[in-house]
Structures are given as C-alpha cells and as structure tokens.
Amino acid sequence: MNTMLKSLVAIATIATSVVSSDNPEWDDLRVTWGPNFDTSFNQQPRTIGEAKDQGFELVGASTCNGSGVYNGFAYAKNDNFYITLLYDINGYIAGIQLGIPEQVATDFGQPTEKLKPPFNLVHDRYVTSAYFVDPSKICSEGRTKQSFDVEGTGTNLWLQNGTTPDDVVLIPKNQSDLVGTKWTEGRCFVTMGMHYWHNAVPDLDCETFFPALLLYNEGKLNTFGWVLLTEMMDDSFERTGINYVAAFMKSVPKCIRKMKTKVSTMHIYLTSTPYLNEC
Numbered sequence: 001m002n003t004m005l006k007s008l009v010a011i012a013t014i015a016t017s018v019v020s021s022d023n024p025e026w027d028d029l030r031v032t033w034g035p036n037f038d039t040s041f042n043q044q045p046r047t048i049g050e051a052k053d054q055g056f057e058l059v060g061a062s063t064c065n066g067s068g069v070y071n072g073f074a075y076a077k078n079d080n081f082y083i084t085l086l087y088d089i090n091g092y093i094a095g096i097q098l099g100i101p102e103q104v105a106t107d108f109g110q111p112t113e114k115l116k117p118p119f120n121l122v123h124d125r126y127v128t129s130a131y132f133v134d135p136s137k138i139c140s141e142g143r144t145k146q147s148f149d150v151e152g153t154g155t156n157l158w159l160q161n162g163t164t165p166d167d168v169v170l171i172p173k174n175q176s177d178l179v180g181t182k183w184t185e186g187r188c189f190v191t192m193g194m195h196y197w198h199n200a201v202p203d204l205d206c207e208t209f210f211p212a213l214l215l216y217n218e219g220k221l222n223t224f225g226w227v228l229l230t231e232m233m234d235d236s237f238e239r240t241g242i243n244y245v246a247a248f249m250k251s252v253p254k255c256i257r258k259m260k261t262k263v264s265t266m267h268i269y270l271t272s273t274p275y276l277n278e279c
C-alpha cells in the first residue's frame with residue numbers, strides 16, 4: 001500500500017467510527033435510484049429553512065393539518081408533486097408524499113379507484129403519505145433541534161392507508177418482524193436492499209396493489225419507496241420493463257406479467273450511504 005492510500009484508509013476508518021457513534025441510523029433523505037451516483041440519490045432538504053433556500057414552496061394547506069387529509073406542511077419544488085416533503089410545526093422533516101396530478105391520474109390510470117385510499121384527493125392531485133415520526137405529534141408537538149439531531153430523519157415509518165393521518169400502518173424496522181405479515185419477500189438488489197412488496201401473490205388483483213415497497217439491509221429498514229403499475233413519464237421515477245421485474249420480485253404476479261407498460265418505482269433512502277445497501 002502506498003502512503004497516500006494508507007492515509008486515505010486511515011481517514012475513512014476515522015470517518016466510519018465517527019458516523020457509527022454520533023450519527024443516527026436514518027441520517028439522510030435521498031430520492032430516486034440510478035446507475036450514476038452524480039445524477040441520482042438526490043438529497044432532499046430536512047428542514048423548511050433548507051427547503052425554501054433550495055426553491056421548494058408550500059403546495060398544500062397553510063395549516064399543519066393538511067385539510068384533514070394528512071399531517072404536516074407540504075413543500076414541493078417546481079410543482080413536482082411526485083416528491084412532496086412534509087415538515088412538522090417546528091419545520092423539521094416529518095414525512096414524504098407521492099402526489100399525482102388529477103390529469104396524470106386520469107391519463108395513466110393510477111391510482112386506481114381501489115387505491116383511494118391510500119391515495120386521497122387534495123386540491124387537484126391524489127396524494128399518499130409516509131411519515132417518519134408519529135403522525136399524531138407532527139402538528140401538536142413537532143420536534144426540537146435536539147431530537148432531530150439525535151433521531152435524524154425519523155424514528156419509524158408509518159404509511160397512511162386511510163382518509164386521515166390517524167389511519168396509518170406502522171412498518172417494522174426489523175426485517176424479522178415481517179414474518180407472518182402480508183409483506184412478501186422479493187429480491188436483493190445491491191444499492192437498494194432486500195425488497196418487500198405488499199401482498200405480491202400470484203393471483204394479485206393489480207388494481208389493489210399497495211403503492212409502497214420496503215427495503216431492508218442487515219436486517220434493518222433503511223430504505224422504502226413508491227410503486228405504480230404504469231410508466232410514469234418523469235425522472236423522479238425509475239422505470240422497469242416487465243421482463244426485468246423478476247430482478248426485484250421473487251414471483252411476479254400474473255396481472256403484472258401481462259402488463260403492456262413498464263412498472264414505475266421511486267426508491268427513498270433514509271441513509272446517506274445507499275451504495276452500502278447490500279441486503
């Protein structure tokens with residue numbers, strides 16, 4: 001080993017030990033997988049202040065209770081509702097939404113009628129919400145700087161599965177706790193993790209396919225994502241041809257195999273090191 005390489009390794013070792021002792025497990029928020037690290041895994045702002053600095057604007061209700069449909073202040077950039085971020089009353093990250101403009105929903109057939117909810121109409125778009133902190137506290141207490149520093153992006157993952165933010169599903173942080181649930185194990189993909197899809201059984205009714213996926217690495221939830229059974233024409237999504245879906249699902253449901261379009265996903269990383277996601 002030459003001297004330069006040795007010092008690099010030394011620095012990397014120090015950096016790793018600092019990360020493991022001081023940083024929370026969910027130390028980041030990055031969106032969209034891609035083969036190129038420079039143009040993918042896009043870091044998202046975790047406070048309203050940073051969001052505004054980066055050109056994000058309030059796109060939902062000006063009250064924290066999101067018209068009663070979701071909790072938090074909703075921010076998006078350039079009206080890209082596919083990546084809508086939710087912040088608590090103190091301005092700390094609280095969740096993320098997938099918003100689909102009504103016209104796009106009509107044109108692409110997603111969300112289907114059977115997925116309303118988890119999608120709910122807010123103004124002129126259908127939104128589904130994921131929360132990183134207890135949804136009941138987003139608009140009442142919020143987080144302090146200290147809890148944000150300690151906890152990072154959040155404490156747990158809740159997916160909304162009803163018309164109000166009181167109707168949420170708590171996702172197990174431990175992969176072992178998925179046994180016996182309707183989350184079906186898919187395949188491992190390096191830089192993503194071990195995929196889990198909701199009720200991806202052979203005779204799945206595609207119109208009911210839950211729009212979220214979960215990803216575990218070293219047994220822990222550190223990534224999740226959205227999935228839509230249509231080809232979304234926006235680079236916030238990853239698009240997979242039907243022949244390649246088997247790289248992510250162990251047994252591809254019949255109705256997905258018959259699809260004429262691609263499947264769209266959006267991987268959402270709660271970790272700053274997606275390249276270490278090796279299942």
Ligand SMILES: *[C@@H]1O[C@H](CO)[C@@H](O)[C@H](O)[C@H]1NC(C)=O
Pocket residue numbers: 063064065067068
């Ligand atoms: C949302 O909050 C505002 C202001 O606090 C309140 O006036 C309104 O009734 C609330 N709406 C719902 C649906 O809870």
Ligand SMILES: *[C@@H]1O[C@H](CO)[C@@H](O)[C@H](O)[C@H]1NC(C)=O
Pocket residue numbers: 161169182198210
């Ligand atoms: C969402 O609710 C529907 C209807 O009750 C249920 O069938 C489905 O399993 C739920 N999804 C999750 C992820 O719990």
Ligand SMILES: *[C@@H]1O[C@H](CO)[C@@H](O)[C@H](O)[C@H]1NC(C)=O
Pocket residue numbers: 174177
């Ligand atoms: C998750 O797994 C770890 C290690 O197996 C265990 O110590 C911990 O108690 C588990 N957490 C929960 C919430 O079950």
